[in-house]
Amino acid sequence: MSITVVGSVAYDSIETPAGRRERCLGGAATYFSLAASFFTGVRVIAVVGDDFGPEQEAIFTRKNIDTCGIERAPGKSFFWEGSYLENLNEAKTRSTELNVFASFEPKIPDAYRDSDFLFLANIDPILQRRVRDAMPAVKLVAGDTMNYWIKDHRPALLEVLKGLDVLLINDTEVRMLSGNSNLVQAARAVIALGPHVLVVKHGEYGATLFHESTPKGKKAELRTFRAPALPLKEVVDPTGAGDSFAGGFFGYLASQPELTPAAWRHAMYYGGVMGSFACERFGTERLQQLSRAEIDNRFNVFRELTHLD
Amino acid sequence: MSITVVGSVAYDSIETPAGRRERCLGGAATYFSLAASFFTGVRVIAVVGDDFGPEQEAIFTRKNIDTCGIERAPGKSFFWEGSYLENLNEAKTRSTELNVFASFEPKIPDAYRDSDFLFLANIDPILQRRVRDAMPAVKLVAGDTMNYWIKDHRPALLEVLKGLDVLLINDTEVRMLSGNSNLVQAARAVIALGPHVLVVKHGEYGATLFHESTPKGKKAELRTFRAPALPLKEVVDPTGAGDSFAGGFFGYLASQPELTPAAWRHAMYYGGVMGSFACERFGTERLQQLSRAEIDNRFNVFRELTHLD
Numbered sequence: 126m127s128i129t130v131v132g133s134v135a136y137d138s139i140e141t142p143a144g145r146r147e148r149c150l151g152g153a154a155t156y157f158s159l160a161a162s163f164f165t166g167v168r169v170i171a172v173v174g175d176d177f178g179p180e181q182e183a184i185f186t187r188k189n190i191d192t193c194g195i196e197r198a199p200g201k202s203f204f205w206e207g208s209y210l211e212n213l214n215e216a217k218t219r220s221t222e223l224n225v226f227a228s229f230e231p232k233i234p235d236a237y238r239d240s241d242f243l244f245l246a247n248i249d250p251i252l253q254r255r256v257r258d259a260m261p262a263v264k265l266v267a268g269d270t271m272n273y274w275i276k277d278h279r280p281a282l283l284e285v286l287k288g289l290d291v292l293l294i295n296d297t298e299v300r301m302l303s304g305n306s307n308l309v310q311a312a313r314a315v316i317a318l319g320p321h322v323l324v325v326k327h328g329e330y331g332a333t334l335f336h337e338s339t340p341k342g343k344k345a346e347l348r349t350f351r352a353p354a355l356p357l358k359e360v361v362d363p364t365g366a367g368d369s370f371a372g373g374f375f376g377y378l379a380s381q382p383e384l385t386p387a388a389w390r391h392a393m394y395y396g397g398v399m400g401s402f403a404c405e406r407f408g409t410e411r412l413q414q415l416s417r418a419e420i421d422n423r424f425n426v427f428r429e430l431t432h433l434d
Numbered sequence: 435m436s437i438t439v440v441g442s443v444a445y446d447s448i449e450t451p452a453g454r455r456e457r458c459l460g461g462a463a464t465y466f467s468l469a470a471s472f473f474t475g476v477r478v479i480a481v482v483g484d485d486f487g488p489e490q491e492a493i494f495t496r497k498n499i500d501t502c503g504i505e506r507a508p509g510k511s512f513f514w515e516g517s518y519l520e521n522l523n524e525a526k527t528r529s530t531e532l533n534v535f536a537s538f539e540p541k542i543p544d545a546y547r548d549s550d551f552l553f554l555a556n557i558d559p560i561l562q563r564r565v566r567d568a569m570p571a572v573k574l575v576a577g578d579t580m581n582y583w584i585k586d587h588r589p590a591l592l593e594v595l596k597g598l599d600v601l602l603i604n605d606t607e608v609r610m611l612s613g614n615s616n617l618v619q620a621a622r623a624v625i626a627l628g629p630h631v632l633v634v635k636h637g638e639y640g641a642t643l644f645h646e647s648t649p650k651g652k653k654a655e656l657r658t659f660r661a662p663a664l665p666l667k668e669v670v671d672p673t674g675a676g677d678s679f680a681g682g683f684f685g686y687l688a689s690q691p692e693l694t695p696a697a698w699r700h701a702m703y704y705g706g707v708m709g710s711f712a713c714e715r716f717g718t719e720r721l722q723q724l725s726r727a728e729i730d731n732r733f734n735v736f737r738e739l740t741h742l743d
Contacts, residue, residue, distance in 0.1 A: 310668075312665075327639055330640070333665060349739060351665075351740055356658055358616070359619075431662075432740075432741055433699050
């Protein structure tokens with residue numbers, strides 16, 4: 126089933142211990158779409174500037190990603206410059222230029238309206254809410270956010286959380302959002318805000334899924350599942366690893382006939398798999414060149430990394 | 435098969451967000467022994483002072499731990515006072531009194547000399563080396579260390595590493611020891627110093643086993659296995675979690691007829707299981723009251739937490 130994703134399509138200049146790249150195609154919606162495209166049909170809602178041409182568009186269309194929702198606006202695309210020289214686990218932002226993104230008003234193409242899955246990548250919660258409300262018939266909505274929105278746009282973010290099935294955030298964000306430093310207590314607090322599934326990403330340590338379920342006639346219980354990350358010999362560029370995780374996770378879910386407990390667990394592993402590939406080269410290079418066979422092989426590596434028998 | 439462990443038996447005064455306890459029985463050898471005692475016979479080499487009486491000794495003997503290697507010296511036992519109020523993941527030491535431990539000269543009882551497994555808990559590497567050399571016939575030797583020895587006693591520590599089969603340390607220590615911030619590269623560097631198996635503990639994120647193996651006629655390869663930690667609703671006291679991990683890990687290995695790859699993987703899970711119990715109450719309270727059935731139940735929880743099917 127198709128996923129519609131709304132988020133940024135951007136240019137990134139990135140410096141890591143492995144080197145430097147100028148103006149790679151990036152943005153949360155780009156990483157998410159590429160990762161999810163190996164599992165299901167993907168449709169993108171974003172805005173780009175005059176600097177986004179046929180070469181960039183082909184990165185999407187080669188993966189059969191629907192780009193009719195990528196709006197062209199006069200001016201330049203969103204630009205981010207960051208460095209991982211001090212800490213590979215956390216980017217230091219050197220420069221952010223919103224450009225055409227500053228006045229982004231997401232428009233949903235009619236052709237996208239039958240999407241069953243909706244992913245709200247990390248953008249202004251007011252826009253996330255607007256897209257969510259405009260697609261009331263979707264079966265599953267997942268979303269991401271970041272420290273900036275949690276800290277300074279809390280009321281708008283809380284409105285978004287009410288309409289989410291799944292929230293994907295990292296350790297720092299879940300603690301900031303809940304005001305609680307214990308992961309389990311923090312997860313319960315976030316789930317009480319709306320999403321019934323919470324995925325907390327732990328960077329190089331993997332990710333944990335928390336799922337509130339109420340077995341018949343019993344008290345609600347919090348089920349947990351932990352997927353590993355792959356210990357990598359070299360992390361070339363961690364940019365987009367979290368969005369690639371989300372793409373693999375949500376793309377796999379959207380490809381399944383039914384959202385069984387096993388489907389959620391496999392989705393967590395596919396999330397980890399796509400996140401690990403994203404780190405192996407700069408920008409989206411690795412995702413662009415990836416084959417489904419490589420994904421399946423790495424899935425097996427993840428299984429061997431964690432399974433007893 | 436029996437394990438001999440050399441290390442500290444001490445008193446700890448501990449403050450955590452859950453409360454405060456004065457002079458709990460602690461020390462690496464205590465946590466290790468209690469955790470390992472659920473799997474195999476354990477023999478302790480340590481030194482204590484006049485403040486260690488029959489009540490403390492019974493904590494060991496009730497678990498059939500052999501205490502004939504616990505030497506009594508005039509004076510007070512090793513004492514440590516620490517706080518986790520600021521950070522549950524890292525103790526802030528308020529006071530350390532070596533007392534009788536300052537002149538510890540490990541003596542190996544004759545009855546211990548047929549031990550097949552030896553664990554060198556975190557003490558002065560010169561003493562670790564002495565015990566290792568005095569027991570040349572053991573089948574498997576594992577050891578622990580800490581930042582202090584890595585930083586200021588490196589030559590002595592390097593001598594110990596040459597005689598180890600397994601080293602268990604945490605993330606910070608493996609990076610400090612190798613001078614490399616990438617976990618995989620750091621693991622390779624540490625394995626080149628002696629131990630063919632390295633276990634890196636990641637605190638609340640579990641632990642990774644690195645195993646250098648050379649399949650017939652092939653290049654040496656680094657195999658990895660990752661065990662989770664259990665997300666706990668409340669961490670009452672993390673003191674001794676790493677030593678309890680080591681006890682569960684090494685105790686399980688010592689109980690196995692053969693050290694197959696599956697035995698190493700199960701050992702990692704049992705390490706995580708014992709570490710999780712240790713955190714649930716102050717000091718060794720939880721380990722003292724634990725049953726084998728509870729251990730097996732939690733092992734199954736760990737399996738469900740990570741396994742796809």
